[in-house]
Amino acid sequence: MRGVTAGYYSHDLVLNNVSLNARPGKVTVLLGPNGSGKSTALRVLYGLLRPRSGQILLDGREITTVPPQRRLALGMALLPQGRSVFPELTVQENLEIGGWLLGRDRRRLAAALEAVYARYPLLKEWRQKQAGSLSGGQQRLVEIGRMMVADPRVILIDEPSVGLAPVIVDQVYEEIARLKEEQRTILLVDQNVRAAVALADYIYTLEYGRNNLEGERGAFEDRLEALIKSWLRF
Amino acid sequence: MGAAAAVGLLAVLGVLIPLDWVTTLSAVFMYILLAESWNILGGYAGYLNFGMVTFFGVGAYTAGVLCTQYNVHPLLTIPLAGVMATVVALLVGVPALRLRGVYFAILTLIISFLTQVLVTNLDITGGASGIYMPSLPFDPFTNEQIFYYAFLGLMLLAVLLAFIIERSRFGYALVAIREDEDPAEILGVHTTWLKTQALLLGAFLAGVAGAIYAFHTSYIEPQGTFSLDISIDVVLMSLVGGLGTWQGPVIGVPLMLVTAQVLRILAGELPFLGSTIPPEFDRVVFGIILILVALLAPYGVMGLVRRVRGRRLTV
Amino acid sequence: AQNAGSSTSSSNGLPPAGQPIVIGGTLGLTGAYAGPSADYKATYDYWLQQVNSHGGLLGHPVKMIIYDDESNPATAQSLYQRLIHQDKVNLLLSPYTTAIGGAVLPIAAANHMILWNGGFVGIKLFKSSQWMIGSYTYQEPDYSRGVFEMIDSLPASERPTRVGIVTEQNPFTLAVRDGYQGQGGVINFAKQRGMQIVLNEEYPPTATDVSGLIQRAKAAKVDLFFALSLPNPAALIARTAYSLGFKPKIYCACGSLVTSLPYWAQLGPAGEGIFSTAMAVPSDSYDGINDLFTMLQQVRHETVFSQYAAVAMTILQVMQQAVEGARTLDQQQLRAYVLSHRFNTVNGPLTFDQYGMPRYNAVLVQYLNGKNEVVWPPSRATAKPQLQ
Amino acid sequence: MLTTISLSLLVQALINGLLLGLVYTLISLGLSLTLGIMGVVNVAHSTLIMLGSYLALELLQRLGLDPIISAVIAVPVFFLIGVLLERLLISRVARTSQTTGLLVLFGVLVVIEGAAILRWTTDTQVLSVSYTNASLTLAGIAIAVPRLIAAAIALVLVWLLDTFLRSTLYGKAIRAMAQNRDAARISGIDTDRLSLLVFGLATATAGVGGVVLAMIFPFDPQDHYRWLAWAFLVVVIGGLGSIRNTLLAGLLIGLIETVSSVLFPFQYVYFIVYLLLVVALLVRGQGLAGSQSRAL
C-alpha cells in the first residue's frame, strides 16, 4: 500500500497518505487507537473501498482496482471486524462458501474442508448447525475457519481474538504463528496489543489516519508505552 | 418565516386560482395528509403499511353510513370517522404489529382486501352499489373551496405533527425501531406501544381524510374507495419524496400527482416527431420518471437534499 | 364565480363565429374498462372526423377532448372538474360504465350540464336526475328480457326450468339480476315463469378462479345459466364452463355486451352458442350502421359488430341532431328538444321518455360460428336459436 | 349447506385446488427467488408474466407455434430480459435499500405496462389451440388439460430450482450472498454475476409462467395485478427463502380457495381466503417456514 488517501465521503478523509508494507512471510502489525483508520486500511487493501489516490501493490503488481471477489484468487484473504457469518447457512455450508474458488473441483473442496476441520475440531462438531444460532465466539471461529478454506498466501486479519475464550485465543495466536511458519504473509490489526506485538516482525502505528511510527519489533517495544499514552489525548 | 409565507400563499390561492386547480390542489393536500399519516409508522419506524386505504376507506364509509342511514350531521361524522378508523387500527394493529418486515407489509395488504370484501358484502354499506352522499347546498365554486381549506388545514396539521415527531425522542425511538428493533426494546423502548401509537395517529388522520373525501366525491363504492392504488400511491409518493422525513410527502406528492395530471392532459395534444403521441404514452413517460428518480435520488428527493449517508459497510 | 359558461340562459351559448364547439369527456382508456373504452374512442374519432369534414356543428368546427380516467372514479371526477371549469367544454360526454359514470353525474348536475350518456345504463340514476340523455335502448332490468321472451316461444317440454345466476359485484350487474322496484331483472323474470332458481351467487371482480362456481352450477343441474359480468371476467367464466364440461341448455352472457368484443372470437368453441342481448346489428340496416361497422373492421380489425361502438355513435348522433335542431348549446333547451323529438341513429329511430332514456328496443343474439346471429324477435331474426 | 354437497363435488374441488395451487406456485417462483432469497421487492414481476403471455400470443399468431414450445423459448428470452434489467437498473439501486428497489421496479412495471398497451392495445386476449379448451373426464371428474400442463411445468420448475438452491454450491452461494453481500465478496464470490444469474432465472420462470397462464386465463396488459397480489401472498405465506415452502403455500391457497367455494356462498370465498391467510400469518409469524435465528 503506497501513499493511499481514502475516505467514505467526499468531505472527510479517513486515511491520509498512508503507506504500509507487509513483508513476505512475516507478520506485520498495525496498531492505533479506536477510529484511527485501521479497519479502513484493510478495506482499502482488500478492494472494498476504492482509494482516492495511491496504489495497492501485490508482489509488485498493481491491484488497486481489482474487485474484492477477485482478491481471493490472487491469494489474499480478509478476516473482517465484526460479524460476517452467513447466519442462515449451516457451519458446513459457510465453510463451503469459503471454498467457493475450488467449487468446480469437488474433491479439492472436500479435502480443504477436512483440513480446516482438522485444524479446528470444534467446527466439525457444529457442522450441521445454523451459523446464526451459534454464540458470538463460536461464530468468530467459523469466520476464521472459512477464511482458511481457501488457503490464502496473504492474510489480512482484523481483531481476531475479540470474544474468544482464552484457550481459543491462545490457539488463534498459535495459529497465526503457524501461518507465519508456513511462509504466509500476515497483516494483523489488533487491540490486543500485547499479543500482537509478541507475534510481530514489523509494526506500524496509525494516528488520525496518518502513518505515525513504524519499525521492527525490537526497536519498537520500548517506545510503545509512551505511544499508547499519547493516544489518550483525543 | 418561509413556512409562514408558504402557508399564507396557499391560503390566498384558494380564492385566486381557477376551480380545476383548486380541485387538483385539494387532491394534493389530501395525499400529503395521507402520506404524512403513513410516514409516521412507515417512514420513521420502517413498518411499511401497504393497506393505508383500509383506514381511509373505513373513514369514508363511516361518514357515508352515519350520514345517510342515521342522519348524523355531516360535520359530526368527520371526527367520528377518525375515531372509527382508529378503532379499526387498534383491532388490526395490535396483532399485526407483532410481525416484521414483509410479513407486516403483506398482512396490511391482505387486511385492506379483507375490508374491501366485507364492505362489498354488507347491506349497511350499500354493497357493490355504494352510497350517494348528500351534497352541500353551495354553488360548485364555494363547494370546492370548502374542501380546499379543509384539506389544507388538515395537511398543515399533519406536517406540523411530523415536524415535531422528527425532533422528539418519540421520533428517535421510532427510527431506532426501524434500525434494529430488539436492542431498542432492550434499551427500554416500549416498541409495541410506540408502533401502535404511530399507527393509530396515522389511522385517525387517514379516517378523517376519508370522510372529507366521501363528501367531496359525493359517491363512494368499494372498488374505488378501497382501491389498492391509494395504498400504493401513498407509499410511492413518500418514497419519491424521501422516507422518514417530514418534507418527504410535501415534496413527493405534488411531484407525482402533478406530473401524472400534466402528462395525462398533455398526452394526445403534443406533437412528437411529427406525429402525435398516443394517449397511453403518458404512462410510459411517468414510469421512466419514476425510474430516473430512483436512480438519481435513491433516498428520495430529501435524500438528495440532505445527502443522507449510506449504511456502513457490513464488514 | 364565472363558471360553466354554457349554462347561461340569456344567450344560446354558442361560441363566436369561427370558434370551435368543444365536446369533452373521459374514457377508461387504461385499466379495467379499457376493452370497451377502445371501441368508444374509435367511434368518437370517426364521428369527429365526419362532422368536421361536413362543416362542423352549426358552422362551428368541433373540438373534442377525451381524457383517460384510468378506469378510476376519482380520477374521472377530477378530470370532469377540469373539463367543465378549465377546458370550458360546451357538451359533456359520459365515461364508460356505471361505476364511473355514477361518480361523475353529480358533478355534471351541480354544474347544470347534461351528461350525454352513451357509456352506461342506470335506471335509478336516470330516474333521479334530470341531467342525463342516454343511448342504451334498454336499462338493467331488461338485459335478460329477450332470453325469457324467446323461451316463452319454445314448446313447454323444451323450456329450461333450473336457473343459475352468477353475478359480478358491480352496481350494474346487480341491477340486471334484481331489476328495479320489482320490475324486470333475471330473478323476477324467472319467478314469473315458475322457474326454480337453483344457484344465485355473486363474485368479486377480482376473482382469479371461478371453477368452484361452475362446478356448483353443474352439480345443481342448471339448464338456464346467466353470467352477469363485465367484459373481463366474462371470458374467464365462459372458458371455465367449457373446460369443466358444463353445458346448460341456455347460457346467457347477459351482463355487458361482451359477445361483440373482439376477444370473443378468440375463445373458439368456448364462446360458441352463448346468448346475449343487443341493441343493433348490421342486419337491421339502421342509419349509418354499416359505415360504422366498416370503420371498425378497418381501424379495430373487428369481425363482429361492437355494441359499444353503436351506443357511442348513437349518443353523438342524438347530440348532433339536437344541437342542429335546437340551434343552441343551452342545456335546458337541448334536453327539452331531445325529449320531444325523434332521432335517426345506428340504434334505429329513437324517442325518449321524460327521464332521458330511449324507449325499449332490443334483440337477442346468439354467437354462432363466429358471428352474432339475431335469434329473437322472429321479425328481425337471422337464425334459429340453438339450445344445447 | 355442508350436508348437501356431494363427495364428488368435494373431490373435484380438491383436484381443482391442487391444480390451481400449482398455477399459483408457478407464478410465484420468480418472486420467491427475488424477494425470498435476494430480498428485492420485484413489483414488476407480474408485468414480466404478462409479457410471457404476449410472447405466446405473438409466436402463435405469427409463426403458429404451439404454446408449449413457446414456454421453452421463453426461458432464454426472459433470462436475457432479466439479465438486462439487473444490469441496467436493479444493480444500481436495489442494493442501496429495499425501498429504492421498490420504486425503480414500480417504474419498470409502469413502463412495461404502458409499452404493452402501445403495442397490443388494452384489448383482452384469449389464446386458443387444440388443447386449451380440452378436458379429461375421469370417474365423472373433469380436469382441464391446460391446467394439467401448467401443473406439470410448475412441478418440474419447483424441483429444478429447489435442487439448484439447496444442493449445489451455486445455490448456497446465492443464499450466502443474500445474507451478507460483502462477506460473500470477501469469500471470492462474484456477487454481480450471481445476481445476474438469479434475476435471469427469476425472470425466466416468470416468462414461462406467463406462457402457461395464457393457456388458461384471458389476459390483457393490465390485469396482471391480480397475479402480483397472489404471488406476494404465496411467497410470504410460505415464509421467505425456500422454494419448497412456496410450493406448499401455493397448494394451500389453491385448496382453500376451491374448497371454500363449494362450501360457502362464493361472495364470501375471498373473505374466507383472506381471513385464513391473516390467521396463518399471525400464528406462524414468519410464514409457514418460521425459523428464527438468534437475535443478539
Added chain:
Amino acid sequence: MEPVLQVDSLSKRFGSIVALERVSFALEAGTILGLIGPNGSGKTTLLNTLNGLYRPDSGEIRYLGRPTRNLRPHQLALLGISRTFQNARVFHTLTVTQNMLVSLVHARVHSAEAQERARQLLTFVGLERYQALPASELSGGQQKLLEFARALMTEPRLVLMDEPFGGVHPEIKALLLERIREAQQERQVSFIIVSHEIPDLLSLARTIICMSYGRIIARGSPQEVSEHPDVIAAYLGHAGGQAQIQTSPSSPVSSSSYFEQAGGHPS
C-alpha cells in the same frame, strides 16, 4: 441486604442444546459479578434471559425482590436494567447523540437535561467529537464505546455488559473500568460483566462465575475461580490462564500493567 438480583435454578434450552442448566446466583446491590466461560457456554443466553428477551424454561428470576417472568425487556429496562451487546448494535442512521436519547423515550427527563447527560457521557468515552455524526460512521471500537455510554444513560441500577471491552483500545478500556467502579461505589449500581479478559475482572469483581455447557462450574473470588482446575481445563487453558492471573497487577488502571505482565502470553 436485599439482593438486586436473585436467580434460582434457571434453565433454558434451544432444541437439543441446553444453553442454561439450573443456574442460580444472587447479586447484591453495588457489587460486580464477572461472568466467564468458554464460547457457547451460555453467557449471552443468561443475559438475554435476565433482561426478558428469552423466557426461561424453568426457574425464577427476582429483580429487587420481584419476579420478572412476565415482564418484557422494555419494562425491565424501565425498572433499571440496562445492557450492552456482544456485537455492537447501534442505530445506524441516528446520530450519536440521538442514539443516546432513544432509551429516555418514556422517561420524564427534561430535554435539556437529557442532552446534557448525553454530552457528558459521550465526552467521557471520548466520542464528543462525533456527537452529530450518524452512528454508522463510527469505527468498530467507537461503536462499542457508544454502547457503553448508552447503557448508562438511564442511570440504571443493574447493568448487563456483554464483552464491553472487545476491540476497545487498552487505554480507553482502563478508563471504562474506572467508570464502572465509580458507578458501583458511588451510586451502588450493580454490574454483571461478561468478559474473556480475566485481568480486568480481577480488579473489579468481587465474585466471578464460570460457566460451561450451561452450568456454573465454579464461583468465588477471582483468585479462587482462576485457580479452579475445572476452569483452567475448560476455559483458561493450562499455562496460559495461570500466567495471566498470577501476575495480575495490583492496579489495573495503570496502563503500563498491560505491558508489564510476565510471559509472552496474550490475554
